Amino acid sequence: MGLKKAQNWFNYKKPCLIFSRNTFALMTESLFSLNIKRLYHENIELCGAFQIDIPTGSKTVITGDTGCGKTSLLQLFNRMNEHYDGTILFHGQKIMTLPIAELRHKVIQLMQEVFLGEEKVEAALRYPFTFHINQNRKLDEKLLKILMEQLRLPETILKRNIGELSGGEKQRLAVIRALLLEPDILLLDEPSSALDQNVSSLMLDFLLSCNLCTIICVSHDPRWIERFPRNLHIKNRTVIEKKV
Amino acid sequence: MDISYISLALSFLLLIIPIVLIRLTGLKLMRQLLISILRMVIQLAMIGLVLEFLFTKGSVWTTLGWFLVMIGSAVYITYERLDMPFRFLFPIIAMPLMVSSLVVMPYLALLVLPVNPFWEPKVLIPIFGMILGNCMNGTALAVDRFTSDIKSNQNAYRTWIAMGATRCEAVLPFFRKAMKMALMPR
Numbered sequence: 001m002g003l004k005k006a007q008n009w010f011n012y013k014k015p016c017l018i019f020s021r022n023t024f025a026l027m028t029e030s031l032f033s034l035n036i037k038r039l040y041h042e043n044i045e046l047c048g049a050f051q052i053d054i055p056t057g058s059k060t061v062i063t064g065d066t067g068c069g070k071t072s073l074l075q076l077f078n079r080m081n082e083h084y085d086g087t088i089l090f091h092g093q094k095i096m097t098l099p100i101a102e103l104r105h106k107v108i109q110l111m112q113e114v115f116l117g118e119e120k121v122e123a124a125l126r127y128p129f130t131f132h133i134n135q136n137r138k139l140d141e142k143l144l145k146i147l148m149e150q151l152r153l154p155e156t157i158l159k160r161n162i163g164e165l166s167g168g169e170k171q172r173l174a175v176i177r178a179l180l181l182e183p184d185i186l187l188l189d190e191p192s193s194a195l196d197q198n199v200s201s202l203m204l205d206f207l208l209s210c211n212l213c214t215i216i217c218v219s220h221d222p223r224w225i226e227r228f229p230r231n232l233h234i235k236n237r238t239v240i241e242k243k244v
Numbered sequence: 245m246d247i248s249y250i251s252l253a254l255s256f257l258l259l260i261i262p263i264v265l266i267r268l269t270g271l272k273l274m275r276q277l278l279i280s281i282l283r284m285v286i287q288l289a290m291i292g293l294v295l296e297f298l299f300t301k302g303s304v305w306t307t308l309g310w311f312l313v314m315i316g317s318a319v320y321i322t323y324e325r326l327d328m329p330f331r332f333l334f335p336i337i338a339m340p341l342m343v344s345s346l347v348v349m350p351y352l353a354l355l356v357l358p359v360n361p362f363w364e365p366k367v368l369i370p371i372f373g374m375i376l377g378n379c380m381n382g383t384a385l386a387v388d389r390f391t392s393d394i395k396s397n398q399n400a401y402r403t404w405i406a407m408g409a410t411r412c413e414a415v416l417p418f419f420r421k422a423m424k425m426a427l428m429p430r
Contacts, residue, residue: 078406080402104406104408105408108407108408109406110403111399111402111403128404128408128409130413131407
């Protein structure tokens with residue numbers, strides 16, 4: 001029921017492509033293509049050579065043992081991690097040649113530990129719109145309403161103080177805030193770690209049915225891993241695609 | 245009006261208070277205390293000599309030169325007090341001190357204070373000392389708050405950065421808090 005409604009609604013917006021000056025980029029299917037020779041962290045090699053394509057609209061989960069480099073891999077996409085040799089293309093363009101703020105407002109990452117702000121929820125949702133990169137955009141009230149409904153948050157929550165919220169509410173609001181910025185891709189780092197089982201499965205259903213953007217998610221949670229259509233597994237310093 | 249030698253000796257009796265406290269609490273600070281007393285005496289004697297020269301035989305140039313010495317040591321002291329790894333903050337620390345010297349002091353000397361000549365060292369040097377002292381405190385408080393806030397709230401900073409904020413935009417909330425702290429009346 002809820003899921004179907006979500007799908008109907010989500011189809012109304014297609015993932016939009018930026019950098020239209022690059023007509024070639026518009027013709028390519030993959031949002032990201034990575035050709036990595038080496039991925040390292042403080043001089044320790046995490047992964048050897050690997051190639052990944054992230055098709056537009058795909059849902060991918062990154063798995064592997066603790067400390068194997070899942071977050072390092074996730075942060076390649078938004079240049080929060082630049083410790084690698086190789087090339088990464090976003091819409092067919094090398095990410096190192098893109099202005100960093102422009103990349104990051106299209107490739108939004110949510111931190112493992114959610115930070116919303118210190119004031120009211122509504123102010124926190126509006127805050128990213130004060131950034132220079134978002135100066136021509138406005139918060140889409142209709143979208144906000146629909147997203148809150150989908151994630152079962154009452155409208156009264158907008159007037160509450162962030163300090164009073166539970167971990168689950170904060171996590172859901174962080175996802176909503178990111179989606180309001182209409183990114184091409186959303187990167188999530190262990191989004192289920194602070195959630196109870198109900199909210200966790202609600203969030204999972206929501207993310208899998210969301211057609212607003214491509215999603216890459218790091219997770220340990222077996223319930224999450226088995227439901228994602230695509231699984232990139234890091235083992236023995238290589239990235240392998242597990243068929244589900 | 246000069247202080248007599250007896251009064252000067254009496255002023256040293258005040259040092260009995262820290263000496264007794266150190267004895268009672270068993271702190272091993274006696275050596276440091278004696279060294280700093282000696283340093284204070286030498287410093288004050290030397291400053292006294294310089295100030296006497298400035299007050300009696302000084303010109304507008306010697307006063308300005310002394311101001312430069314004061315600014316230099318104020319910047320240095322503030323910088324040392326913060327013990328920061330951020331070398332690039334040096335000009336930021338120097339800036340408020342420069343503004344107070346280049347704007348506030350000339351304004352006071354030329355428009356507000358009824359002194360003649362306008363560079364009268366007996367009036368300007370103590371006032372400049374007070375302004376610099378205040379400035380140093382405000383700057384040190386603000387910079388200290390700013391850097392410690394960023395260090396302890398890296399998650400907030402990274403959250404904004406990961407949403408497309410520039411570095412300046414990501415530290416703006418910390419900057420506002422630090423400014424509020426520095427501008428709050430004490």
